[in-house]
Amino acid sequence: MTEPTILTMTAPREDAHKPGRTVSSRVFALLNAFSQERPALRLVELTAVTGLPVSTVHRIAAELVELGALKKERDGTYRIGLRMWELGSLCPQPRTLRDVSLPFIHDLYETTAENVHLAVLDGDEVLYVERVWGRRSVDVVSRVGGRSPLHATGVGKVLLAHAPRELQQAVLAAGLRRYTPRTIVMPGLLMRALQEIRETGIARCAEELSLGTVSVAAPIHGPDRRVVAALSVVSHTVTHTRSLAAVEPALRLAAMSISRELAKGYAGGPEAGGPPGTVTPIRSAAR
Amino acid sequence: MTEPTILTMTAPREDAHKPGRTVSSRVFALLNAFSQERPALRLVELTAVTGLPVSTVHRIAAELVELGALKKERDGTYRIGLRMWELGSLCPQPRTLRDVSLPFIHDLYETTAENVHLAVLDGDEVLYVERVWGRRSVDVVSRVGGRSPLHATGVGKVLLAHAPRELQQAVLAAGLRRYTPRTIVMPGLLMRALQEIRETGIARCAEELSLGTVSVAAPIHGPDRRVVAALSVVSHTVTHTRSLAAVEPALRLAAMSISRELAKGYAGGPEAGGPPGTVTPIRSAAR
DNA sequence: GGCGCGTTTCCATCCAGTGGGAACCCGGCG
DNA sequence: CGCCGGGTTCCCACTGGATGGAAACGCGCC
Numbered sequence: 001m002t003e004p005t006i007l008t009m010t011a012p013r014e015d016a017h018k019p020g021r022t023v024s025s026r027v028f029a030l031l032n033a034f035s036q037e038r039p040a041l042r043l044v045e046l047t048a049v050t051g052l053p054v055s056t057v058h059r060i061a062a063e064l065v066e067l068g069a070l071k072k073e074r075d076g077t078y079r080i081g082l083r084m085w086e087l088g089s090l091c092p093q094p095r096t097l098r099d100v101s102l103p104f105i106h107d108l109y110e111t112t113a114e115n116v117h118l119a120v121l122d123g124d125e126v127l128y129v130e131r132v133w134g135r136r137s138v139d140v141v142s143r144v145g146g147r148s149p150l151h152a153t154g155v156g157k158v159l160l161a162h163a164p165r166e167l168q169q170a171v172l173a174a175g176l177r178r179y180t181p182r183t184i185v186m187p188g189l190l191m192r193a194l195q196e197i198r199e200t201g202i203a204r205c206a207e208e209l210s211l212g213t214v215s216v217a218a219p220i221h222g223p224d225r226r227v228v229a230a231l232s233v234v235s236h237t238v239t240h241t242r243s244l245a246a247v248e249p250a251l252r253l254a255a256m257s258i259s260r261e262l263a264k265g266y267a268g269g270p271e272a273g274g275p276p277g278t279v280t281p282i283r284s285a286a287r
Numbered sequence: 288m289t290e291p292t293i294l295t296m297t298a299p300r301e302d303a304h305k306p307g308r309t310v311s312s313r314v315f316a317l318l319n320a321f322s323q324e325r326p327a328l329r330l331v332e333l334t335a336v337t338g339l340p341v342s343t344v345h346r347i348a349a350e351l352v353e354l355g356a357l358k359k360e361r362d363g364t365y366r367i368g369l370r371m372w373e374l375g376s377l378c379p380q381p382r383t384l385r386d387v388s389l390p391f392i393h394d395l396y397e398t399t400a401e402n403v404h405l406a407v408l409d410g411d412e413v414l415y416v417e418r419v420w421g422r423r424s425v426d427v428v429s430r431v432g433g434r435s436p437l438h439a440t441g442v443g444k445v446l447l448a449h450a451p452r453e454l455q456q457a458v459l460a461a462g463l464r465r466y467t468p469r470t471i472v473m474p475g476l477l478m479r480a481l482q483e484i485r486e487t488g489i490a491r492c493a494e495e496l497s498l499g500t501v502s503v504a505a506p507i508h509g510p511d512r513r514v515v516a517a518l519s520v521v522s523h524t525v526t527h528t529r530s531l532a533a534v535e536p537a538l539r540l541a542a543m544s545i546s547r548e549l550a551k552g553y554a555g556g557p558e559a560g561g562p563p564g565t566v567t568p569i570r571s572a573a574r
Numbered sequence: 575g576g577c578g579c580g581t582t583t584c585c586a587t588c589c590a591g592t593g594g595g596a597a598c599c600c601g602g603c604g
Numbered sequence: 605c606g607c608c609g610g611g612t613t614c615c616c617a618c619t620g621g622a623t624g625g626a627a628a629c630g631c632g633c634c
Binding site: 020022024025026027031032034035036039040057060064066067069072079080081082084085086087088089090091092093094095099102103106109110120122127132133134143144145182203235 | 307310311312314315318319322323326327330347350351353354366367368369371372373374375376377378379380381383385386389390393397398407409414419420421422430431432479500539
């Protein structure tokens with residue numbers, strides 16, 4: 001925990017994908033340096049991670065602090081600022097998804113007392129958009145804003161099962177990383193599993209990402225019937241080896257309710273575009 | 288809703304506070320153009336709102352899309368991108384606050400079936416960090432990521448009551464805007480109310496922001512005993528005129544529990560600084 | 575006191591950002 | 605069918621903001 005500076009310098013082999021030399025790209029290089037594991041960074045660390053020269057990092061970081069995108073603690077560490085959070089909360093995807101499904105997620109939690117996850121597909125990973133749990137739930141690793149592999153989680157498999165062929169191919173091509181002895185690493189097996197998920201409308205995941213954790217997941221459909229998210233209940237193997245089967249109906253029901261709600265409430269609602277053209281005066285520069 | 292283009296050009300009197308002429312400031316000028324009311328903007332709208340020339344906006348917007356900070360729909364509108372949400376979710380304040388308090392908020396909702404709000408102070412406003420509700424709750428306006436005035440809400444009054452004198456003065460100096468007949472607009476009355484809130488440890492707000500809505504709020508203390516957030520239960524006047532008094536003990540309890548949890552779990556935890564110096568390799572440039 | 579590490583400031587160079595303007599796209603209309 | 609107007613995209617010569625090496629600074633530690 002209190003290790004000295006273990007900088008696994010990523011600098012040497014930077015540019016891996018030409019970060020671009022625009023200022024904006026540098027700005028986001030800084031911001032992207034932050035992550036769940038590294039929520040606070042000092043100047044040197046930022047330079048090490050981004051590979052940018054010190055003075056550049058220093059200047060941009062200062063600008064970002066000025067703009068509220070970063071916050072500088074008195075101990076010199078930088079963190080993501082409140083404004084970033086506020087801006088992020090405007091992202092339509094997670095926002096409406098959350099707004100619509102929270103009550104149902106809630107009920108689901110209430111009846112199961114387990115972790116309930118809501119996730120969407122982003123790139124070739126699962127992105128957790130919401131998570132509800134309580135003191136009665138076992139704790140799991142995933143966090144809101146966190147990511148997991150597609151082939152080794154319940155939500156991931158659901159999303160992958162309903163994803164375009166290309167993505168499925170890409171995932172297979174990239175190789176199915178083994179996380180536990182039970183991870184599905186054979187392409188054929190995975191494809192068959194996905195097929196079954198499409199047929200049954202539910203995905204089960206038993207210790208495929210981490211030992212001791214099991215989950216079931218169901219798809220959530222958007223207004224256009226396409227799968228936009230996945231809902232899952234996660235538990236510990238020991239506590240509920242088979243009992244997860246018992247929550248499947250409830251899970252299904254919740255997922256369907258949310259889908260229906262999405263279809264009705266947000267077909268032409270604020271989310272569906274918010275009629276462009278209607279512009280109200282800009283919020284007087286807060287702060 | 289489907290009005291033609293009502294551009295209340297803010298351009299003419301821009302610079303009100305010199306936006307700065309750095310690229311980063313322009314980037315955030317674009318991003319800040321988005322808000323709860325205007326979650327989707329088209330190019331022209333962006334230029335109108337920011338006051339920047341078209342080509343500049345076009346170029347920067349394209350860069351931001353490239354970086355995932357914005358998303359461009361096929362209809363030409365821009366929206367906040369998933370990456371922004373993801374970055375925002377790293378903001379320590381809302382994140383740990385949420386992580387710690389969700390179970391309690393939950394229980395509180397469960398016992399009251401009312402809206403439960405968690406808010407922090409930002410600038411001279413209340414910023415809603417979390418909100419839990421269900422089908423049994425009445426709907427209120429506030430949204431996660433939304434803002435409200437300090438002097439006309441339960442959470443606001445709690446936060447203001449424990450805020451530094453300067454802020455209180457500033458709020459008074461700025462003038463107490465009247466929202467309803469019951470809004471406290473007299474400085475003296477507000478100060479007295481704040482005093483009482485400090486003494487009783489609870490704030491009541493009866494139709495001071497909008498008619499028909501009442502709430503009670505309690506402070507949440509951080510590890511250093513300073514007030515870091517406020518928790519509240521919100522309801523409709525009609526449904527629960529007096530019954531809110533009944534939830535006060537539960538509210539108090541929840542707030543205290545959260546405070547205690549904050550004190551213990553996060554004193555030296557990841558939030559408290561996440562020992563800088565420990566750096567793991569950068570996440571291979573996703574996307 | 576002096577050393578080492580990290581942060582902050584400075585400033586001459588220069589290239590990326592700028593923005594006016596033109597081309598383009600498209601749906602509506604006479 | 606061709607014109608029109610609003611919005612978007614593209615272009616490119618000019619210039620001022622970004623750059624980053626280097627030096628100064630601050631500080632904890634031996």
